[in-house]
Amino acid sequence: MRTEPEFKPWTENPKLLVVDDDLFFIRQIEHLSGRDFIVISSLSTTSVTEAMLSNLHTLILDLNLPDGDAIGFMQSLGARRQRIRLILASGLPPKTIEATAAVARQLRFLSVHIASKPLNAAKLTLLLSSCSPADQPYEEQREIPQLISSLELNVELHRALAHNELQTYFQPKVDLHTGRCVGAEALCRWNHPTLGILGPAIFINDVENGHLCMAFTLYMAEDAIQRFQSTVRDTGFEGSLSINIPVPALEEPRLTEHLMNIMRKHQLSPDKLIVEITEKCVTKDVFSEMATIARMRICGIKISLDDFGTGYSSFEKLKDIPVDEIKIDRKFISDITSSATSKALFFASMDIAASLNLNVVAEGIETAEVADWLSAHGNIIAQGYLYARPMGMTQFKEYILTQHETAARANSPFNLSLPPTSH
Numbered sequence: 001m002r003t004e005p006e007f008k009p010w011t012e013n014p015k016l017l018v019v020d021d022d023l024f025f026i027r028q029i030e031h032l033s034g035r036d037f038i039v040i041s042s043l044s045t046t047s048v049t050e051a052m053l054s055n056l057h058t059l060i061l062d063l064n065l066p067d068g069d070a071i072g073f074m075q076s077l078g079a080r081r082q083r084i085r086l087i088l089a090s091g092l093p094p095k096t097i098e099a100t101a102a103v104a105r106q107l108r109f110l111s112v113h114i115a116s117k118p119l120n121a122a123k124l125t126l127l128l129s130s131c132s133p134a135d136q137p138y139e140e141q142r143e144i145p146q147l148i149s150s151l152e153l154n155v156e157l158h159r160a161l162a163h164n165e166l167q168t169y170f171q172p173k174v175d176l177h178t179g180r181c182v183g184a185e186a187l188c189r190w191n192h193p194t195l196g197i198l199g200p201a202i203f204i205n206d207v208e209n210g211h212l213c214m215a216f217t218l219y220m221a222e223d224a225i226q227r228f229q230s231t232v233r234d235t236g237f238e239g240s241l242s243i244n245i246p247v248p249a250l251e252e253p254r255l256t257e258h259l260m261n262i263m264r265k266h267q268l269s270p271d272k273l274i275v276e277i278t279e280k281c282v283t284k285d286v287f288s289e290m291a292t293i294a295r296m297r298i299c300g301i302k303i304s305l306d307d308f309g310t311g312y313s314s315f316e317k318l319k320d321i322p323v324d325e326i327k328i329d330r331k332f333i334s335d336i337t338s339s340a341t342s343k344a345l346f347f348a349s350m351d352i353a354a355s356l357n358l359n360v361v362a363e364g365i366e367t368a369e370v371a372d373w374l375s376a377h378g379n380i381i382a383q384g385y386l387y388a389r390p391m392g393m394t395q396f397k398e399y400i401l402t403q404h405e406t407a408a409r410a411n412s413p414f415n416l417s418l419p420p421t422s423h
Contacts, residue, residue, distance in 0.1 A: 013038050014057030019045055019073075020089070021065055025117075029060060045073040053077065056084055063090035063100055070100065074107055081109045082201070091117040094339060105331075110201075114335065153206050156192075161212070161219055165191045168224040169390035170231070172399060173242070173361060176371065176380045181403050183240035183274070185383065186224035187390045208246035217249040222262045225273075229266045231397045236404065242274040242304060250277065251288040256295040270300035274325065278306050290321070297322050304361070308349060318352060326353055330364025330384075337373050350378045 016037035018029050026041045033039055037058065042048045044067040063070045070088075077084065086109040090097050097114050104112045160166050170184040190198040207216045221243055228241045249255055263270060275296060293303060304325040305318070318326070328349055332342040353360045365371050365384030374380045388399060 015040065015055060016058040016060065017042070017048070017052050017056055018060045019043075019048060019065070020060065020062040022062070025062075025089070025119075028119075044068060045070070048073075053080065056080070058085040058087065060087045060089055063088060063092055063097065071103055074104055074109075081107050084109055085111045085113070087113045087115060089115045089117060089119065094335075095341065098335075098339070098341070101331075116338070153203060154210065154212070157203060157207060157212055157216075160190060160192075161215060164223075165193070166216075166220060166223070167191055167392075168220065168227045169392055170228070170396040171383060171390045172388045172396070173239070174382045174387045176362075176375045176382045181237075181239055181400060182381060183242060184228070184396065185242040185276070186220070186228070186244070188220055189390070208248060213246055213248045214252055214255075217245060217255075218258055218262075221245075221259060222266075225262055225266045225268050227393050229268055231393045232400065235397065235400050237400050240272050240274050240302070241268070242276050244276045244306070247278065247289065250292045253288065253291070255292050256299060256301070259296070259301065260299055271302070274302045274304050276304040276306045276327070277321075293321060318356065318358075323358065325359040325361060327361040327363055327383075333362050333364050333370060333374075333384075334366070337369055346377070 018041040021043045030039045168186045172181045173183040302324040305323045306327045307329045308326040361381045
C-alpha cells in the first residue's frame with residue numbers, strides 16, 4: 001500500500017517544484033528564487049517523482065501541459081496538499097484559471113495563488129514573495145505533520161482547553177482613508193507543547209463540527225475579550241473586537257447570555273463586540289440560529305457576514321439576516337486590479353452595502369496596488385498582511401501605541417509644512 005513519505009523539518013532552503021514545459025519560464029523562476037528556495041523542475045506531470053514531492057514547500061503548476069490533466073495531478077498529491085503552497089501559472093483565460101483555483105482550494109492546499117502568463121520579473125518576484133518562508137506567519141514557518149487520527153486530535157484538544165493552550169492573536173483592521181486602526185479580529189492559535197504554534201487549519205474543522213464546539217466557542221470568546229481588554233486598557237483605543245462564532249454554537253439558546261456575562265466580567269461594552277458568522281452556513285430556516293442572532297442584536301452586539309460572496313445566496317442572506325458589516329472574501333480582493341469578475345462583484349457589494357448602511361471590510365490585502373485601488377473606490381476597512389499580521393498581546397499593544405504616537409506627531413502644532421524656499 002502506498003504511504004506518504006515521512007515529513008522532515010527543513011534543514012536548508014525549502015523546495016520549490018516547477019511543472020511547466022516552458023524552459024524560459026523555468027529559468028526565470030530559478031533566477032528569481034534561487035536564493036530563497038531549492039528549485040527543481042519537470043516538463044510534465046507524468047515525470048514528477050516521489051523524490052520531487054517529498055518535503056515540498058511550493059508547487060508552480062502550468063495548467064495547459066501537453067501531456068496532461070492538472071486537476072488530476074493535484075488530486076494525486078493526496079494529504080500532502082495541506083502542506084503545499086500552490087501557484088497556478090497559465091496563459092489560459094483568467095476565468096479558467098480562477099475555476100481551477102477554486103478546485104484547488106476545495107482540495108485544501110495550504111495556500112493557492114494564481115498568475116496569468118506572460119509574467120515579467122516584477123510580477124514573478126511579487127508572486128514568489130507571497131510563498132517565501134521569510135514572509136510566512138510564524139505558525140507557517142514549518143510544515144506540521146498530520147496528527148494520527150481524529151480520535152487523537154480530540155484527546156489533544158481536550159487537554160488544550162484544560163491547560164489553556166489555545167490563545168488569541170489579534171489582526172488589526174484599518175480604515176483605508178485615514179490609516180487608523182479601528183478594530184481587531186481575534187484569531188485562534190494553539191500553543192502545542194511539542195509542535196509549537198499551530199494555526200487553526202490544523203484543528204478548527206474538528207472543533208467546530210464536534211462535541212467540543214460550545215466549550216471551545218466560550219473559551220475563545222472569554223480569552224479574546226479578556227486579552228483585548230487587558231491590551232487596550234489605558235491606551236485610549238476605542239476600536240472594536242471581532243470574534244468568530246461557528247454556526248453550531250448559534251444553535252445554543254443561551255449563547256447570547258453567556259457572551260453578555262463574559263463582557264460584563266471584563267467590562268467590554270456590547271457595542272464594541274462584532275460577531276462574525278459565515279454566510280455559507282447560516283440559513284433563515286433554522287429557528288435557533290436566527291433567534292440567537294436576533295438576541296445578540298437586541299443586546300447591542302454587532303453582526304458581520306464573513307466570506308461574503310463565496311456562497312450561492314449572498315444577497316439573499318442580507319435580506320434575511322440583520323447584519324452591520326460584510327467582509328468581502330480575499331478571493332475577490334487579491335486580483336481586484338486585474339479581474340473584471342472580481343471588480344463587478346465588488347461594485348455590486350458596495351452598492352448593496354451603501355443602500356443598507358453596512359460597513360465593508362476587505363480581507364487579504366497584501367499589496368499597495370490593491371490597497372490604492374480599493375481606497376479610490378469606496379469607504380473600506382482593510383485587513384491583511386500589508387498592514388499587519390496576526391500578533392500577540394504585547395505586539396498588538398505596541399502597534400496601537402505606535403499609531404497613537406504617529407497621530408500625535410501629525411497633529412502637533414509644531415509639525416507644520418513650510419513652503420519651499422524661493423531662489
